[in-house]
Amino acid sequence: MIKVEGLTKRYARTLAVDNISFEVEKGQIVGFLGPNGAGKTTTMRVLTCFLPPTTGKANVAGFDVLENPLEVKKRIGYLPETPPLYPEMEVVEYLTFVGKLKGISSGDIARRIDEVVGRCAIGDVRDKLIGKLSKGYRQRVGLAQAIIHNPDVLILDEPTSGLDPKQIIEIRELLRSLAGDHTIILSTHILSEVEHSCERVIIISEGRLVAIDSVANLTNRLRGSEAVALEVEAASGRPNPTEVQQRLEQVSGVSRVVMKDSKNGRLAFEVESLQGRHIRAELARSVVNAGWSLNELRAIGLSLEDIFLQLTSSEKQVGSEQEKDKAQAKEPGKEGDQK
């Protein structure tokens, strides 16, 4: 349905997208993942014919974005990062305008509006001015705008930003109900989003394609390594955090050590192993030998967030805030974006 070959987009001074190629099958939901400024929005803008590519080809629903932009645009629904709304219009008036803009005949338009109003749950604001709506409602009106002409391909740039957790779940369900008939690309920097609603993930960083795979495969890819949470307490007095950290890093097979917490002389760490190494026994021995007491030692699974950080940061980096709180959507640590 979507085929991108060697896509490069260069702005005056910066290279926004660097030679990206991927394909998306009909009916799939694909998550487009990357840190801020990775080139997600640029790639989507090329697919929607908003920007022409510098080099490379993009083909949507069988039409080239450069040669047949009108045909591509007919088959695409697009929700940009900020929903493109006219504050002086009422919701139904706006949807009528967009519907006609997308080429829906005036006989069908009322029926289509009723359908998308129901699907996006904006029935209670039908006759309100868009300028008076809350952010969550605006986002949903934006989504209604994108699906009003029942497009083959749906391109959503951060569709859940600004929504509360309940609304996020509703949007996810909506997206899942749309998949099958529609091919959906959604960009996000929220990882739990992808884990919940996408079948495949495309990870890009600094304009380059880092990984493209199913969610399950990506998790498997890094299953060989192991992550361990451990808590150390000194038998006599406070242990020095840096001393403990250094000691842990010296254990063979350890790839990185992250300090999580320090309270009343208890230090919590998260340790990751290199590929295919088991480090728990070694860690325990090392801690005990140093004369500290080991309060806790347990294996934790690598989440998509860890994979993401590993893939998007080229050197061994020390992330400091990596809560495993999946219910709470969050951005990847800023350290992950920098080299």
Next chain:
Amino acid sequence: MNNVLLICRKELKSYFASPIAYLLMAFFGLIFGFGFYTAARDFVRFSFQASMMGQSQPMSVNEQIIRPLVGFASTIALFLVPMITMRLFAEEKRTGTIELLLTSPIKDLEIILGKWLGAMLLYLCILGMSALNFAMLFLWGKPDLKPVLVAYLGLILQGGVLLAVGAFISTTTKNQIIAGGVTFFVCLLLWLLSWFTAFDSGATASVVSYLSIVTHFENFGKGVLDSKDIVFYVSMIFFALFITARSMESLRWRA
């Protein structure tokens, strides 16, 4: 064509949903009404004096009232146009709605024509306020209708040029204030060009004078319909809309 009308209706809706349309109409009505009142009062006074002194010099409503007022209206238009056009594209660029238009199955040219047409219709509504004043002359007098119609054609054509230039300037920025300011400056410059040549008749002077928007309006104001002036205005409209289209295209490449 449907798309052009769709965009045009949307523009009109935006104008009339905000105070801007009503403000412009009210201000123009007020200023023009004041000018009309003064001109009509003086006309009555002079014609009264003339008949008292036994002079039988004929006085013409067309020459004494309508012609100067039409010239006055064309000058006020210079101030109105920037306020009409400044938001056309600048606002859509700022709020991001331009992304909706440019990713919809509609041609750039249809967007531009629709927006220009919307601005034209608002401009016509504003001009309509002046027609109310002239209507009174026709109610209680018998002025010649044809020169008035020609003058209005001139006002519409001149407005069309300035609105197209304003539309172009609005595509170049996200900031409405800048769009409005630059448009005002350009309108003023096109107007001032005629001063340059007031007492000069060299080759440069005739070129500069030809480019001035005012020199072409003078004939219309007199009630003279000259194809040369119509060609000038129409080709200027085409040219301005053409560079607007180029500018829209470059938006995509620069973005």
